[in-house]
Amino acid sequence: MVTLGHFLLLSGLLMAVGLYGVLTRRNLIAVLMSVEILLNAAALAFASVAAFRDPHLFAGQVFALFVIVVAAAELSIGFAILLNVYRTHGAVTDDAISEMRG
Amino acid sequence: MSLLQEVWQAVKAIGTGMATVHKRVYEEAPTEFYPYVKPELPPVSVQSLALVENEDGSERCIVCLQCERACPAQVITIERHRNPEGKGFLIDRFDIDLVNCMYCAACVEACPVSSIVTIQDFEMSTYDLQTLKADIDFLHEQARRARQWYSPKFGVELRTDDGRIEKAPPEMQPGGLAEILKPAEEVDS
Amino acid sequence: MSLTAFYALAAFALVFAIFAVTTANMVRAAFSLAITFFLIAGLYLLLGSPALAAIQFMVNASAIPIMTLFIIMMTQSRSSAGPRTWQIAAGLLAAAAALVFFKGAVGHGDGQITPVSPETLGVNLLQAALLLFEVASVLLLLAMVGAIVLARRRAG
Amino acid sequence: MRPIPIPEDRHFRPRLIGYDPQKSRPWLERTVYAAYVFVFWLIVIATYAGVPALFGALGWDGGWGFVLMRVLQVVLLFLLSAVIALLLILVLRKYLGKVQERFGPMHYGPAGGIQTVFDALKLLAKEDFVPAAADALTFRLAPAVTFVASFAMFAVIPFASGWVLADTNVGLIYLIAVSTLSAYGVLLGGVSSGNKWALIGALRAGAQMVSYEIPLALVFLTVAVWSGTLRLGGIVDAQLGLWNFLPLALPFVLYVIASLAELKHIPFDFPEAESELIAGYNVEYSGMSFAFFFLAEFVELFLLPALIVVFFFGGWHGPLFGIEPGSLAAGALESLYFTLKTAVWVWIFLWIRATLPRYRDDQLMEFAWKAMIPLALFGLVLAAYMRLIWR
Known part of the structure; x- marks a missing residue:
């Protein structure tokens, strides 16, 4: 059961x-991919609580949908930023964008 | 031109093209079924070389080395020795390297007795290039297999079913040159 | 049978997720991420919500990893450098903290799954959660415009 | 003197069956095609009527028995996709040959009818190597992913009323998802090959397929709005009076164009443009892996026309001649109608392929984003409005 x-x-x-x-990835694309896993974990929690404890409204499932939407939006913006990082710095690692540190 | 007109033209063009293609499907293809049906070659057609013997099986070639000298690609190798019993020479070796031959037929033009001729056997493909280093046996065999050959001196000649060599009728001669070829006939007889 | 299915899906999802965050080959990482999301779509099916599963399949398991593969190609980062030692320590610590946070879930409840049909979900989305729906559309529009503006090649 | 072998017949001459060297015999060709379609039809009947009847008779239609039945059906569908690929490759080569003033394959079997079987055997026997520059794991995986993505569409295709593996009520969303998936295999195959042509081909394929997904999905939604259901069987049932291609003419045209692009079919065959990219994403593949790419391509060439039939041409509907609906004979007849309608559409796709030249890459993307998507949105709104007025 x-x-x-x-x-x-x-x-x-x-x-x-x-x-x-x-926390461990140094390639920023990989970091965004890890964020995707985080968001999916959250969506799974929402959906499961809705399926088990919310037999009428399913607000959790609607929220899981919303999480998927946010994930897509976040990823598209993130990749656009990474593309700019690549154009200016030539790489998308965390070392490449640490020049502000001096 | 408005957008709608452009779209209409595009649709019309595509429709015309597709109709043309569809009509083509029902027409007969002009494919030649080569290995099953032999192509009709013109009477004079330089596909390969052969060495013709006389009807009695004696050698027609007089080993004068004209062809070896005429060959621009130098693919003909001839060795000979003097005939101890009569006049003339006997053949030790008569090789044509058909791999490097460029089929210009200069040797055929040069031959005074029309021993070396052009034949219509073009099916020379092989898995072993060594088989195309033709020696005299090969060249004789080619001539025996051929039904029809050409040399400038005798024109087109045919081999009948019982193995005799005959002159082809004038309509098969190149350009119908029966009169020009008359002196050549006299030399033959 | 549903328990077997759950354990199979969950185990493979975890394995592929761990592979996705540890492998140095970025193409393989993106691909195993996609597999993780497929398996999560299967979990949504177990939860009795085919619509959510289909959307997970469509967006998270297909579109996002393909976009990731694209960006991996465009930024020429086929491989990722290994983590620094302090990063591993911090990562393990954070993971342990997350697990501590979730330890209350163990043995939590034995409730009955209520399947939700796509119609119910759709009606809920357009009635009870209409505001959320509109906010999501505006968010997507903003994300699209923002991504185009950010990624556009500037003159000169 | 060296003896020179002169073979009596120097050429390898395979037998010619059914071709008089002087003229072709179209009826023989058509008989061959009909035989393939007949085999196809038999497999469909076996899959959707035979196997369930067998398991019902054995009493194995619950629990693991049900799972076993589904597995058997999927195996039969794999066989079906092999038949589809063999037939479509043959028809493609024959048809393109006719258009280009050739005969196409004609040496093996009647009218060249089993040429593709020999081709498949040749591919099986070839060495299946991985280039040194390739990422071996991904390289091996990509053909399988491509094939599974195409094959997975079979799950929701209704061949007759009730003849469907998963009559799910999210069928359309599933289709959108699975068709997105087929971009994976192409992208992975091209990216992992370690070859610049393959990489360019894969990026083109990815961009093209993702772009044309959107109008395709919008057309799916239009059909769903018009029919009021996401179930493919429901969509077919809703066309009982009037086939959808009349009221939904605009989405229908858009669907045909978008599915041509989705198939990577001429005029949209950039990912494998021979004259530009050698063969695009599958240039490094050989043997069995290449066979799977090929199989996937031709299974899709069957499935997307089949979806046209389901969405716009009444699916399995046709005159039943008084046979009681729901019986085995009715199902067989309906699946035959479905097969024939699909065959007509496959033929139209091949006809397009024989006629049109290739687009230019930037024109392709421009067409998707500036023409297809606005028109698809317009069609969606129009369908919703008509639905409000008429029903």
Whole structure:
């Protein structure tokens, strides 16, 4: 019997993996990909709570949809910025854009 | 030109093209079924070389080395020795390297007895280039297989079913040159 | 059977997610990210929500990794440098913190899954969550315009 | 003297069956095509009527038995896609040959009818190598992904009433998702080949397919708005009185154009433009991997016309001659109608391929974004408005 706990635990594990990726990746595209995993973990948590605990309104599922939309928007903007970074610095690593540090 | 007109023209062009293509499908293709149906070659057609023997099987070639000298690509190699019993020479070796031959037929023009001729056998493809280093046996064999050959001296000659060599009728001669070829006939007889 | 399916989907999703955040080959990372999202779409199916699964499939599992592959090609970053030591430490620490945060989920409830049809979801989206829907459309429009403006090649 | 072998017949001459060297025999060719279509029809009947009947008789239609039944059906569909590929490659070569004043394949089998089988065997026997510069894992995976993405569309295609693997009520969204997916294999294959032509081809393919996804999805939505359902069976049922291509003429035309682009078909074949990119994204592939790319291409060449039939030409509808609907005979007849309608559309696609030249790359993108998408949006609004007025 699948319970809400299973889904929430999986969501937490995915969240942990995503966090690890955000903190360890040095290529900015990879960082954005890790953020995607984070967002998906959140959407999964929303959807599972809605399916288990909200039999009428399914507000959580609507919110999961919204998370997907936000993910798409975030990624398109992020990639546009990364393209500019690539044009000005020639690479999209974290070293490349640390010149402000002096 | 308005946008609608442009769109209409494009649609009309595509429609015309597709109609043309569709009509083409039902027409017969002009494909030649080559390996099954042999092509009709003109009587004079330099496809390969052969060395013609006389009807009695004796050598027609007098080993005068004219062809070896005439060859621009130097693919003809001839070795000979003097005939100990009569006059003239005997052949030791008569090779034509058909790989490097450029089929200009200069040797055919040079031959005083019309022994070396052009034949219509063009199916020379092979898996082994060595088979195209033609020696005298090969050249004789080619001549025996050929039904029709050409030399400037005798014009087009035919081999009949019983193996005799005959002069082709005037309409098969190049340009119908029966009169010009008359002196050549006298030399033959 | 649903438990078996859950464990299979969850295990593979985790494995591919971990592969996506650790591999140095960016093309493979993007691809394993896509597989993770496919498996999450399967989890949505388990949750009785085919519409959400289809949208996850369409947006997260297809469009986003393809865009990622594009940007990987355009910025010529086929491989990523390995993390620094302090980054690994920080990452593991953050991951552990997230797990501590979620430990309350273990053994949480045994509720019944209520399937939601696409119609219900659509009606909810256009009635109860109309404002959210409109905000999402404006957000997408802004993102599109912003991305075009940002990525446009400037003259000179 | 060296003996020189003179073979009596120096040429390898395969047998010619059905071709009088002097004239072709169109009826023989058509018989061959009809035989292929007949095999196709038999497999369809076996998949959608035979296998469920068998499992029902055995009493295995629940739990794992159901799963086994689905697996068997998918295996049969794989066989079906092989038949489709064999037939379509043959028809393509014959048809293009006729248009270009040639005969096409004609040596093996009646009228060249099993030439493609030999081609497939040749591809199977060839060495399947990975170039040194390639990313081996991704390179190996890409053909499989491409094929699965095309093949997955079979799940929701209704061959007759009730003859569908998954009669899901999100069928259209599933189709949009799966058709996006086929860009993956192409992109991965080109990117992992380590070849500049393949890379350019893959980037072109990605850009083109992502761009033409949008009008395609908008047309899907238009059909959904008009029919009031996302279920493909429901869409076909809604066309009982009037086939959709009349009221939805504009989306129909857009769909044909967009599916040509989605197929990477002439006039939109930039990803594999031979004259510019050698063969585009699949230039490094050989043997079995290449066969899978090929198979995927021709399965799509069947599936997108099949979707035209489902969306705009009444799917399986046709005169039933008093056969009771729902029976096996009715299902067989309906699937035959579906197959024949699809065959007509495949032929039209091949006809387009034989006629038109290739576009230019920037014109292609401009056409997608400046013409197709606005028109598709207009069609969507128009369909919604007509729906409000008429129904």
